[in-house]
Amino acid sequence: MVNKVILIGNVGKDPEVRYIDNDVPVAHFPLATSETYRTRDGEKVTQTEWHNIVLWRGLARVAENYVKKGHALYIEGKIRTRSYEDKDGNKRYITEIVADNMQMLTRKGEGGQSPESPVEAEGDVSGKSLPEEAEDLPGGEEDDLPF
Numbered sequence: 123m124v125n126k127v128i129l130i131g132n133v134g135k136d137p138e139v140r141y142i143d144n145d146v147p148v149a150h151f152p153l154a155t156s157e158t159y160r161t162r163d164g165e166k167v168t169q170t171e172w173h174n175i176v177l178w179r180g181l182a183r184v185a186e187n188y189v190k191k192g193h194a195l196y197i198e199g200k201i202r203t204r205s206y207e208d209k210d211g212n213k214r215y216i217t218e219i220v221a222d223n224m225q226m227l228t229r230k231g232e233g234g235q236s237p238e239s240p241v242e243a244e245g246d247v248s249g250k251s252l253p254e255e256a257e258d259l260p261g262g263e264e265d266d267l268p269f
Contacts, residue, residue: 129219137151146178152173175199
């Protein structure tokens, strides 16, 4: 069985960081992903989904120090749904993305303070890089491959 989510989106508000148990940090923030399409009438429509992101330990510390509202992030993680009782005794459900990898995509000077290079937290943030923007990819150019 596989439970894996990959998101690229924008942070909806500054992360809220709490410390639980033995000073273990946990960060929560919303992340927006959008897709744009045209209707049959040619009208441009943008649909935005909001995702509740949860980061633990090293990733939470990185979020606390560097992630701000409006920053673009790459998130890898898994979907978790949990339930709780509200103040009226009704059972409520919440779906969250528990991240195990985060890459900051906002460059320094774009939308606040962000590191020049990807930030890594001990074992919590992968050094994987993402493909460059589409305009940076060679397209239509002939290459020197012999086949």
